[in-house]
Amino acid sequence: MKLSSGSLPQRIKFRHLICFLEIARLKSVVKAADVLSLSQPAVSKTLHELEEILGVGLFDRSHRNVSLTRFGEVFLQYAGTSVTALRQGVDSIGQARASGQVIVKVGALPTASARVLPRAVKLFAEESLGSKTRIVTGPNAYLMGALRLGDVDFVIGRMAEPETMAGFSFEHLYSERVVFVARRDHPLLSIRPFDFAAISQYPVLTPPPGSVIRPLVERFLVTYGIGALRDEVETVSESFGRSYTRSSDAVWIISEGVVAEDVADGALTHLPLDTAQMLGPVGLTKRANIPLSLPAELLIQAIRDGARNL
Known part of the structure; x- marks a missing residue:
């Protein structure tokens, strides 16, 4: 036809x-x-x-x-752009009628929401533009879907798989390791020499299938001869992971930035492992053909400034 x-x-x-x-x-x-x-x-x-x-x-x-x-694949780029542009138009009219405020909608992985966003949002608020910030967190695949549909203006997270990047641009901000953490008096830490294989005797919190860092974790475990974990809990919840790891013998596999403060205050500690091979880029993903509002661009600049200080 x-x-x-x-x-x-x-x-x-x-x-x-x-x-x-x-x-x-x-x-x-x-x-x-x-x-x-x-x-x-x-x-x-x-x-x-x-x-x-x-x-x-x-x-x-x-x-x-x-x-x-x-x-x-070709139509996907234009369909996503069309829906996003329409939603932006509707949002801008609704916001103008309500209060004149622009809402900047940010999709962020837990690691980014813990590490770069707090300072960036603080700086953004000090600009006194009368704009609001809405932070949406979740796994990378969910955030990329939200970006394509226009539910968020941009995403701070890991670079998505190449086949899902059609119509998007990625700007590298910083690189971050995936680490293994536990409470500082965890039984594993009393073993001399340290026996990483013994991790299989304890609950392990892992990123779920489909998350960007899951393949990194799986390859790392295989390298050490560790197959299926006996007591595995898949989660992207930062609050659950923190509470469960602090109060149990669980080991948490998570991006370093999420637990940086917990490690600094001594509540959690790194297992003595070299995880340099699980280093991955964290950056800014935007729709390639959709201009952002001035408040959104200002928040992005504050994020860039915060990333440079890491």
Whole structure:
């Protein structure tokens, strides 16, 4: 089916774009239907309508998880940009009508929210622009999905996998290690010489599958001959990890910045391991073709200043 470009705006609806973006993010029609609170047939029908309008297939459904075709990869960049631009327009009108305030929405990994954001937000607040800051935290994949949909203006976190970076730009801010920490009187620390393999005897808090640092952790454990952990707790919750590790024999595998203050005040301590090989970039991810508001740019500059001081 071939249509003139002038006929597309009248036929492609907002619901088409949202369904497409959620299926692309979750790689599943079933999961997208659940997130959108729609039935699976309704989502499938909406996708079919969009593919008929465009005249091409957007997804390869031959595998268990659907994947984008090369047409879908191209369309993903423009669909995300369109939805983001529309939401920014709606937000700006709503904010202007309400109070004239601009809300800067930041997606941040726990490590960034603990390490660079507090000082940056403090500096930003001192500018007295009357703007508000909204901090959204979560795993990297969730934050990247929120960025593509326009739910956040930019993301501070690890660099995403190359195949998910279409339409985004990444600016390196600093590099950070993944570390193993425990309470300072943990039984592991009394073993001489230190026996890392004994970690399997204790609860271990790990980043969940799909998180950017998970592959780094898995490779590190394999290097030391450690396979499946007997008592593994997958979490991205900073508050849970801190409380559980302080009050139990758990070992927490986490980005160094999240626990920097806990280590400094002696509540937690590093296990004596060389984790230099688990060093990874932390940076700023933005949509490549969407300009940011002046308050958002000012907050980004404060973040850059804070990163230089690490």
